[in-house]
Amino acid sequence: MMKTTNALRRAAQAARSRLSDATLAWGVGALALLGSSAARAVNDLPGGPAVNQVDLHPAVTRIAAEQQWLHNFMLVICTVIFVGVFGVMFYSIVKHRRSKGAKPANFHESTTVEIAWTVVPFLIVIAMALPATKAVVAMKDTTNADLTIKATGYQWKWGYDYVKGEGEGIAFVSTLDAAQRAMSDAGRPEGDNYLLKVDNPLVVPVDKKVRIITTANDVIHAWMIPAFGVKQDAIPGFVRDAWFRAEHVGDYYGQCAELCGKEHAYMPIHVKVLSQQDYAAWVEGKKKELSAKADDPKKVWELDALVARGSQVYAANCAACHQANGKGAGPIKPLDASPVVLDADKNKQIHVVLNGQNNGAMPAWKQLSDTEIAAVITYTKNNWSNKTGQIVQPADVVAQRQ
Amino acid sequence: MSAVLEPHGHAGHGHDEAHAHPHGWQRWLFATNHKDIGTLYLLFSLTMLMVGGILALGIRAELFKPGLQLVNPELFNQLTTMHGLIMVFGAIMPAFVGFANWMVPLQIGASDMAFARMNNFSFWLLIPAAVMLVGSFFMPGGAPAAGWTLYAPLTLQMGPSMDAGIFAMHIMGASSIMGSINIIVTILNMRAPGMTLMKMPLFCWTWLITAYLLIAVMPVLAGAITMTLTDRHFGTTFFNPAGGGDPVMYQHIFWFFGHPEVYIMILPAFGIVSAIIPAFARKRLFGYTSMVYATASIAILSFIVWAHHMFTTGMPVTGQLFFMYATMLIAIPTGVKVFNWIATMWRGSMTFETPMLFAVGFLFVFTMGGFTGLILSVAPIDIQLQDTYYVVAHFHYVLVAGSLFSMFAGYYYWSPKWTGVMYDEARGKIHFWGSLITFNLTFFPMHFLGLAGMPRRYADYPMQFADFNMVASIGAFGFGLMQVYFILFVVVPAARGQGAKASQKPWEAAEGLEWEVPSPAPFHTFENPPKLNAAATKVIG
Numbered sequence: 001m002m003k004t005t006n007a008l009r010r011a012a013q014a015a016r017s018r019l020s021d022a023t024l025a026w027g028v029g030a031l032a033l034l035g036s037s038a039a040r041a042v043n044d045l046p047g048g049p050a051v052n053q054v055d056l057h058p059a060v061t062r063i064a065a066e067q068q069w070l071h072n073f074m075l076v077i078c079t080v081i082f083v084g085v086f087g088v089m090f091y092s093i094v095k096h097r098r099s100k101g102a103k104p105a106n107f108h109e110s111t112t113v114e115i116a117w118t119v120v121p122f123l124i125v126i127a128m129a130l131p132a133t134k135a136v137v138a139m140k141d142t143t144n145a146d147l148t149i150k151a152t153g154y155q156w157k158w159g160y161d162y163v164k165g166e167g168e169g170i171a172f173v174s175t176l177d178a179a180q181r182a183m184s185d186a187g188r189p190e191g192d193n194y195l196l197k198v199d200n201p202l203v204v205p206v207d208k209k210v211r212i213i214t215t216a217n218d219v220i221h222a223w224m225i226p227a228f229g230v231k232q233d234a235i236p237g238f239v240r241d242a243w244f245r246a247e248h249v250g251d252y253y254g255q256c257a258e259l260c261g262k263e264h265a266y267m268p269i270h271v272k273v274l275s276q277q278d279y280a281a282w283v284e285g286k287k288k289e290l291s292a293k294a295d296d297p298k299k300v301w302e303l304d305a306l307v308a309r310g311s312q313v314y315a316a317n318c319a320a321c322h323q324a325n326g327k328g329a330g331p332i333k334p335l336d337a338s339p340v341v342l343d344a345d346k347n348k349q350i351h352v353v354l355n356g357q358n359n360g361a362m363p364a365w366k367q368l369s370d371t372e373i374a375a376v377i378t379y380t381k382n383n384w385s386n387k388t389g390q391i392v393q394p395a396d397v398v399a400q401r402q
Numbered sequence: 403m404s405a406v407l408e409p410h411g412h413a414g415h416g417h418d419e420a421h422a423h424p425h426g427w428q429r430w431l432f433a434t435n436h437k438d439i440g441t442l443y444l445l446f447s448l449t450m451l452m453v454g455g456i457l458a459l460g461i462r463a464e465l466f467k468p469g470l471q472l473v474n475p476e477l478f479n480q481l482t483t484m485h486g487l488i489m490v491f492g493a494i495m496p497a498f499v500g501f502a503n504w505m506v507p508l509q510i511g512a513s514d515m516a517f518a519r520m521n522n523f524s525f526w527l528l529i530p531a532a533v534m535l536v537g538s539f540f541m542p543g544g545a546p547a548a549g550w551t552l553y554a555p556l557t558l559q560m561g562p563s564m565d566a567g568i569f570a571m572h573i574m575g576a577s578s579i580m581g582s583i584n585i586i587v588t589i590l591n592m593r594a595p596g597m598t599l600m601k602m603p604l605f606c607w608t609w610l611i612t613a614y615l616l617i618a619v620m621p622v623l624a625g626a627i628t629m630t631l632t633d634r635h636f637g638t639t640f641f642n643p644a645g646g647g648d649p650v651m652y653q654h655i656f657w658f659f660g661h662p663e664v665y666i667m668i669l670p671a672f673g674i675v676s677a678i679i680p681a682f683a684r685k686r687l688f689g690y691t692s693m694v695y696a697t698a699s700i701a702i703l704s705f706i707v708w709a710h711h712m713f714t715t716g717m718p719v720t721g722q723l724f725f726m727y728a729t730m731l732i733a734i735p736t737g738v739k740v741f742n743w744i745a746t747m748w749r750g751s752m753t754f755e756t757p758m759l760f761a762v763g764f765l766f767v768f769t770m771g772g773f774t775g776l777i778l779s780v781a782p783i784d785i786q787l788q789d790t791y792y793v794v795a796h797f798h799y800v801l802v803a804g805s806l807f808s809m810f811a812g813y814y815y816w817s818p819k820w821t822g823v824m825y826d827e828a829r830g831k832i833h834f835w836g837s838l839i840t841f842n843l844t845f846f847p848m849h850f851l852g853l854a855g856m857p858r859r860y861a862d863y864p865m866q867f868a869d870f871n872m873v874a875s876i877g878a879f880g881f882g883l884m885q886v887y888f889i890l891f892v893v894v895p896a897a898r899g900q901g902a903k904a905s906q907k908p909w910e911a912a913e914g915l916e917w918e919v920p921s922p923a924p925f926h927t928f929e930n931p932p933k934l935n936a937a938a939t940k941v942i943g
Binding site: 045075106136137196220 | 467468469470471474475476479542543544547548549553555556558559561633634642643644647648649650683684685686688689690692714715716718719722723726727730731733734735737738740741744745746747748749750751752753754762765766769770773777781782783785786788789790850853854855856857858859860861862863864865866867868869870911
């Protein structure tokens with residue numbers, strides 16, 4: 001008897017473990033299938049989004065902490081009211097059903113009740129508005145900044161100018177990493193900082209009040225860093241400002257937050273917060289680098305060198321619309337065999353590049369240096385099927401700027 | 403042909419045959435009957451719902467995984483823009499006008515709308531507008547791609563489809579204004595004797611107030627888009643800073659229209675739900691007077707809150723504070739309405755046929771959207787959430803789970819009157835639960851995405867956002883499938899007359915003059931003003 005029972009027990013155990021093995025195998029298989037499509041597994045990005053993040057980013061500034069507090073405060077109140085009100089409703093749904101034999105009551109109005117449930121919510125709303133008011137006033141106070149930086153939104157990148165404070169005079173453009181942009185087109189995204197990596201991050205010192213002045217070159221953009229609690233529209237022709245005081249060293253990320261055209265998703269913001277010493281070192285290094293790179297607009301260039309330089313400028317600025325093959329697409333005019341490009345009068349093309357065309361559909365590129373504009377025009381005049389042999393020198397561009 | 407309250411002798415019917423009940427394509431092209439025009443509006447909006455839905459599925463298909471798989475970013479921006487424009491102007495607004503056309507004359511005991519021919523024009527204007535709007539995809543450069551809000555100066559860069567879109571919106575605006583005039587004149591002048599304003603169904607009140615909102619703000623939208631048009635082509639620089647213009651002024655003008663617009667899209671929903679809950683709780687609507695005042699308060703307040711869409715544009719402190727306070731205030735009359743609906747249910751005797759399921763579902767899910775709206779109204783929080791998926795979640799909760807669910811509720815409630823047959827209750831329940839679950843699957847994760855900082859109108863995104871996007875996309879396809887199910891297995895059979903014959907009043911505790919006429923409602927009803935009981939709910943004698 002015992003032997004049979006034991007045998008039975010062992011058989012049952014074996015069967016169960018086979019079943020659980022099978023379930024395990026199916027489960028893992030399913031997960032693997034699901035996971036294999038997201039096989040490029042991703043981790044949290046410190047200073048940026050966390051995987052499956054469900055709340056605001058941990059605060060790096062007092063303002064962000066205040067926003068987080070306010071949000072939690074609102075959530076708690078709303079949840080309590082929600083549970084209360086719908087608890088009553090679900091109770092009613094269960095108890096006051098005809099199938100349970102409930103008979104309908106007769107009441108259909110009560111002034112007292114109406115007053116009560118108007119006044120009480122009114123008081124709750126006032127309670128919500130009070131701490132919020134404090135935060136609004138604090139967020140708007142951009143006075144007494146230690147460092148002032150202008151952030152200009154372009155289609156489709158950010159330009160930073162250090163306007164006042166340590167680092168004054170430094171200026172550079174910050175563009176999404178080209179390899180990541182190509183990954184997007186190819187449908188093969190990769191990396192914890194996918195679509196957040198730039199060539200030149202904005203660098204600021206820790207524990208200093210940084211005032212960000214926003215403006216734009218073409219359409220409305222918006223500059224945001226969730227970790228700082230900052231978001232400000234960048235409006236062409238106008239200046240706005242916002243401020244932050246980062247309390248921790250690190251890398252922080254944001255993205256453009258106002259629809260600005262086709263590359264709206266591809267103009268991220270990367271702010272590097274450094275210790276005071278590291279920041280001072282960076283400022284020195286950057287100033288040296290920028291003065292070394294600065295082009296002399298009086299220089300007379302050889303064709304090959306200028307074309308080579310122009311090809312870089314083209315890739316960074318023009319290829320997004322006019323395509324690497326110069327053929328454009330849809331309303332975007334081709335440059336290959338373009339009459340403006342082939343024209344013997346160089347000033348025609350210089351004019352278009354400097355001032356734009358078609359209400360800004362072709363934007364103005366005044367912000368590029370004379371050398372860069374001269375190089376890219378020369379490149380277009382001597383690339384693809386265009387073989388004009390023309391050279392546009394930086395001095396030609398300087399002349400047209402008058 | 404007089405449409406007002408004149409006795410219609412039988413002798414005259416010989417030569418009136420063609421008018422009495424027209425047939426064929428002429429019946430529809432020259433329709434002046436409020437029921438036919440209501441049907442036309444509803445069919446039109448159902449079609450546009452499907453078109454807008456396909457665009458949404460295009461968006462969600464692309465966002466299913468990070469990286470670009472299906473569309474390029476320009477096309478993606480066109481999809482998001484057109485999804486918004488088509489749903490707002492092609493699906494939600496005309497559907498509510500369809501409900502108004504069908505139900506308002508019936509509910510007030512009038513024979514038809516005040517201006518029957520203008521009614522026809524209001525509807526047929528929508529067809530060329532829709533053709534232009536949808537056809538803009540095929541114009542050079544594709545459809546407009548500046549977001550449904552059409553902010554300047556981005557709109558100045560768009561191709562010719564922007565002009566087509568502007569023209570289409572002008573036409574739709576004219577249609578709405580004419581329809582609203584019709585509704586106001588009808589309600590104020592053609593109520594049956596004894597039906598005072600404070601005795602008419604709440605659905606008529608909500609539409610009366612909505613009609614005033616429409617007349618007030620559609621011209622403002624027309625102004626904004628006309629200025630955009632002249633900036634694009636006629637040398638003005640209203641919004642172009644290069645000429646001294648101000649892009650933010652566009653936003654002020656647009657949102658002065660835009661905020662009342664969203665209340666235009668929800669007030670009729672409140673009216674529908676206010677008819678259904680009392681019917682299925684077998685208990686009168688609680689606090690009728692309060693509900694009327696609450697609706698009017700919401701409408702008036704809606705004019706002074708517009709800049710809560712602009713908290714990040716850089717307005718001064720006083721502005722931020724004012725708009726924050728005013729917006730938070732709207733929560734109060736809205737809350738009052740929710741409490742009144744629940745008080746209607748309380749100690750009622752409820753059954754949960756499909757109209758009630760959708761009405762209660764509306765109550766639950768719309769209120770969630772209301773809470774996220776309250777959270778967004780707190781300006782410091784809005785700075786984090788503006789232009790992120792949190793906003794997308796909020797407005798889909800109030801517009802889909804709000805407006806659309808109320809329309810489904812209204813369809814199931816009134817379709818026996820329209821078609822003469824009962825819908826299949828099991829299928830209605832499948833439609834409800836399927837829609838509720840897939841809707842939440844689609845839009846709830848978006849709250850998390852927004853809190854985590856994922857911006858809107860993005861064709862591609864950092865990989866940490868992938869899982870929630872995948873869930874949302876799966877939910878979206880499920881939701882779309884449920885609506886296809888609704889059309890094929892609920893609407894089409896009813897249109898074909900398949901189903902149990904509907905009685906005059908299939909809902910035992912329903913109240914209203916629409917239940918005093920046969921099902922389906924005859925072509926002409928209340929040709930003579932009916933004699934009403936004291937409560938103006940029944941026809942006597």
